[in-house]
Amino acid sequence: MRQICLLLLIVTGCTASSERERTIQDDMGRTVSLPSRIDRIVPLAPSITELLFASGAGSKVVGVSAYDDFPTEVDALPEYSVLPMDFEAIVALDVDMAFASEQVNNPKNADTFAAVGIPVYFVAVNTLEDITRAIRDLGDLLGTSEAAQGRAMQLEDSLAQLAALTANLPEKPEVLFLIETATLYAFGQGSYIHHMIDLAGGTSITRTQSTRFPVLTDEFVLSENPDVIVGSFGVEFEMSELLSYHPTWDILSAVVSEQIHGFDSDYYLRPGPRLVEGAWQLAGVLHPDAMTGP
Amino acid sequence: MNRWTVGLLALALVSVIFSVSIGREVSFPEALSVLRYHAVFGYGTIPDPIADRIVWQLRLPRALLALIVGGGLGIIGAAMQTLVRNPLAEPYILGISSGATAGASLFYLGFLPPLISKALTMPIAAFAGGLCAILIVYSVAGSRGHLSVARLLLAGVAVASLMGALASFITLSSPDPDKLRSVLFWLLGSLHLATWNVLIWPAIAVSIGLAVLLALARPLDGMLTGDESAHSLGVPVESVKRILIVLASLVTGSIVAASGAIGFVGLIVPHAVRSFTGVTHRKVLPASFIVGAIFLLWADLAARALLPGAQLPVGIVTALCGVPFFLILLRRNRQGFG
Known part of the structure; x- marks a missing residue:
């Protein structure tokens, strides 16, 4: 295993080992080591695509699953299969990081992605509050906190407005x-x-x-x-x-x-x-x- | 009609009444009053319309379908075990269930040309699939007027794999992943589609099957001794084999079309019955019918009780409850299992 990693480092000329690695906990409690630059990302489920776009990171998305159809920007992006996972197509997109759904994706897929040097961050949305929390988390992670905060507050306002209309x-x-x-x-x-x-x-x-x-x-x-x-x-x-x-x-x-x-x-x-x-x-x-x- | 048969029939009747009266919402007396209202042509008070729907149009057809399917699988299982003289035999060895599954998935997931699929319903598609499978098996196994049991078994296994692969291919390449779950549900075997209309064909097929098999009880006893000695006993072996295959296709095909492939009933019921009745078909067949019917009815009751308000495919319960019981029986009766 170590030899493979070493080989990968040599081949890709990566210098990550010299820097202090950033780590973060995802929604499944897994520890994810973040790459130094996160410029090219892929979602592994349509709901994750929508969350990434809502958090302002849509411009970093370089491919989507074959089931994706929203927002309209995804129509121009390359497609890959996620059920079953087409690892080769995703590696070929030269991505820095992948974002998975706890509901849709198999956690075992993350091991295969780890072996090819792509960290996977799992998002779990079980409640409506989770949606805005996930949007903010993704914004913080991808350096688009401001846009994410704006969209999250907009959604929360909309929900509060609806709650007020139906309360009485x-x-x-x-x-x-x-x-x-x-x-x-x-x-x-x-x-x-x-x-x-x-x-x-x-x-x-x-x-x-x-x-x-x-x-x-x-x-x-x-x-x-x-x-x-x-x-x-x-x-x-x-x-x-x-x-x-x-x-x-x-x-x-x-x-x-x-x-x-x-x-x-x-x-x-x-x-x-x-x-x-x-x-x-x-x-x-x-x-x-x-x-x-x- | 000995005491055992009468006792089992009484148990079946009590089980049906129990099955239609148990469940949330509709109380036991209310369910009984619905039954009485329909059974004695409008006697008593007119029942609450919702209780009426639940008891008369959902629970009763479901209980009756459980009896028919369980009984049918029981007798065909016994007949198949005699036909191939192998204790592992069951109603699905001829590839009928896999063929039916392939037919149903082809139809349900929209892989058939619209002209054909308009003329079909899922049960008919399943029946046609089962028929295709058995025709292939039969044409491979039979040659020059002789039907080889070994070839029948091997061809059955092979065709079952082929049809299984076909069904998996269809479900996995389906453009409509939502429908996949419905097919899976049906694949595991479930009685939730029971209505009075669904009951008709399995009821007719199983009645014919029971009548013909009972008429063949003596030749079947002869066939237990092997083809040649049966022949010398005056049993028309080849004709009996053909009749058995036609019956098995008819009964199993219509059962699978109505309820999916419910497993293990057809395998374990005849064995369990033989350990009490001995091997003569005059006793094994009626007992397999009643025991299979009661077993499936109770399995379905358990499936309904495990997840109240929601459904669990009964095929899961027949395996979970039936198999341990069967293993115990197998351990206790070392002789008598072929």
């Missing part, structure tokens, strides 16, 4: 958030989705489910009888699609009052800055009258 509403409808229509994947205990629904003026009925991504039964939904069903079904979703998979649901309150809505999954399934927009979209269908503000 007389009713909080019971909401079921589904990930897809056929198999009833939902968010369980500890997910940010319940906080988003809460801010939007509703109560999530899956907030006490013991697993992280439970597969609900038709029976559970019938017995909870939610007032509203929303999901990352895409914007072209129609209610009949859900009923074709779950014919017994025709008597649910949400179905009778046609309170079933599909949204673009990116605003709910990517734990990044756009969740804030997602919360506003939710509020728009839960309390359309209260949202007629500026």
Whole structure:
């Protein structure tokens, strides 16, 4: 191992060993040694791309995963596969550091990156507060603290504004958030989705489910009888699609009052800055009258 | 009908009533009143619509599907073990489950031309996939009117690997990663798709299977002694083999189409039954049917109870609970397992 490192140092002509190495703890508690210069970086998941751009470090991003589509700047960047990880393509981009998602990426990948001299920093976003914290952390790490601080405060203001609008509403409808229509994947205990629904003026009925991504039964939904069903079904979703998979649901309150809505999954399934927009979209269908503000 | 059979049938009935009455929200008396309302044509008070949906349209079809699938896997497992005279045999040895999985993933992940996929549903695609697999196996194993059991087994294993690889390739190269999870769920075997409509085909197929196998009970006993001695006993060996393969495809195909490939039931139930009834098919087949049915029903109850409100594929539970029990049985009865 030492020989390989030595060889790498000779080949790349790197002088890092002479400098005092900076180290930092990432969100998974791993100690990451930082390279002396961080100019070329890659995200290993779409949510991380969005966080990097939000922290003002977008200009340092030199490639994105094949799933990336936001912000529009990423369209011009080279793509690589992250599931499974295409290490060769990333090494070929001559990157200084990679940024991974605790939810998406396998921590074992970091060992392979370490072997080729690319440190990996893991970001964990489990709550809405984590989003702005991660943006600030990334800004500090990449030397764009000011831009990161600005964007984080903007997002926090937006959330506070929404919370103020929905704080004193007389009713909080019971909401079921589904990930897809056929198999009833939902968010369980500890997910940010319940906080988003809460801010939007509703109560999530899956907030006490013991697993992280439970597969609900038709029976559970019938017995909870939610007032509203929303999901990352895409914007072209129609209610009949859900009923074709779950014919017994025709008597649910949400179905009778046609309170079933599909949204673009990116605003709910990517734990990044756009969740804030997602919360506003939710509020728009839960309390359309209260949202007629500026 | 001896005492054992009556006792097992009574246990099956009690298990069904228990299964539809257990769960959060709908209370036991409420569930019973829904059952009574439907069973005696509108007798008693009209039930609460939500309780009615839960008990009559979700829990009861699911319990019945568990009985049909468990029973079907039990009898086909017993028949396959006799056909190939190998204790490792089970309903899936002929590649039907892998073929069905490949068919279902091809359909579900959108790899079929739209014209074909419009005419199909996932169960039909699964059934067609299973049929493809068995046709390949059969055409390899049979030659000049003789069906080689060794070739049947080897071709079954080979085709199962081929279909498994095909299904993995399809799922991993799928453009729609969200749907992948649905396929995985189905792959592990689950009864959550049960509705009255889903029940019909497996019910018909399993009834035909049970009736034909019971009629063949004596020839099957003869086949346990080997092809040649069975032949000398007057058993039309080759015809019986063909009938068994057709039955296995029909029953297993329709079961897998409805519930995915639920493992271990077809392997362990006939063995467990034989250690009590002996090897005669007149006793093994009905007992395998009832024991398989009750076992799967209870496994599904356990799957429902482990994660309340959420689902656990029942195939996981059949392996978790069934296999240790089977190993204990295996240790206690050293003889009688081939």
